[in-house]
Amino acid sequence: MSIDYVILIFIWIIGAFISIFFITKQQKKRFIFAALLFQSITWLNSLIHLELELIAFPIREFPRATDVLFATEYFLYPILYALYIIHEPKKHFLLRFIYLLVVVSGLVGLELILVHFTNLVVYIHYAWYLEWIAFFIMFMLTNYLYHWFHKEYSFSENEERMLQ
Numbered sequence: 001m002s003i004d005y006v007i008l009i010f011i012w013i014i015g016a017f018i019s020i021f022f023i024t025k026q027q028k029k030r031f032i033f034a035a036l037l038f039q040s041i042t043w044l045n046s047l048i049h050l051e052l053e054l055i056a057f058p059i060r061e062f063p064r065a066t067d068v069l070f071a072t073e074y075f076l077y078p079i080l081y082a083l084y085i086i087h088e089p090k091k092h093f094l095l096r097f098i099y100l101l102v103v104v105s106g107l108v109g110l111e112l113i114l115v116h117f118t119n120l121v122v123y124i125h126y127a128w129y130l131e132w133i134a135f136f137i138m139f140m141l142t143n144y145l146y147h148w149f150h151k152e153y154s155f156s157e158n159e160e161r162m163l164q
Contacts, residue, residue: 003117003118004059004118004119004120005059007114007118007120008059008061008071008120011071011072011075011076012071012075014076015071015075015076015079018079018080018083019031019079022083023083023086027086030082030085030086030150031082031083031086032082033146033149034078034081034082034085034086034142034146035078035079035081035082036078037142037145037146037149038077038078038081038082038138038142039074039078041138041141041142042073042074042077042078042138043068043073043074045134045138046068046073047068049126049134050067050068052125053124053125054123054124054125054126054130055121055122055123055124055126056121056122056124057069057120057121057122058119058120058122059118059119059120069120069121072111072114072120072121077107080103080107081139081142084099084100084103084139085142085143085146088143100136100139100140100143103139104132104135104136104139105132107135108128108131108132108135111128111131112128115128
């Protein structure tokens, strides 16, 4: 068994462990909703990257079904986003923004490890900063949709408070 398959198994185990042991019963609905919302945006993003031949996934779990690496794009990244949204600071805009920058940078770091040390992800016409921008946009869009759905707070009200 190559290191790539060991990493895939490790991704599945870590994702399941996070989902089971780091989410309380009260957080489960929000966790699942956030993961599914991010999963739908990640799906669209991945398909666009594959269609434009920017990224390739040579080793996949379901090679006949999809050209996307299922473990990261549909499982790990949505779980990490849902974890992010549950632990996101609620009050201070600057703190939320710094938290977002740190999480997105960490995910891009994880992706770079996969690119440089495995055959799971291959950048064809792509660079790490484009991935950082893509993750940032996906997080911002999903964040907006998540908070709009739950109506926890309005982004315009927070921005107005910050300007005063």
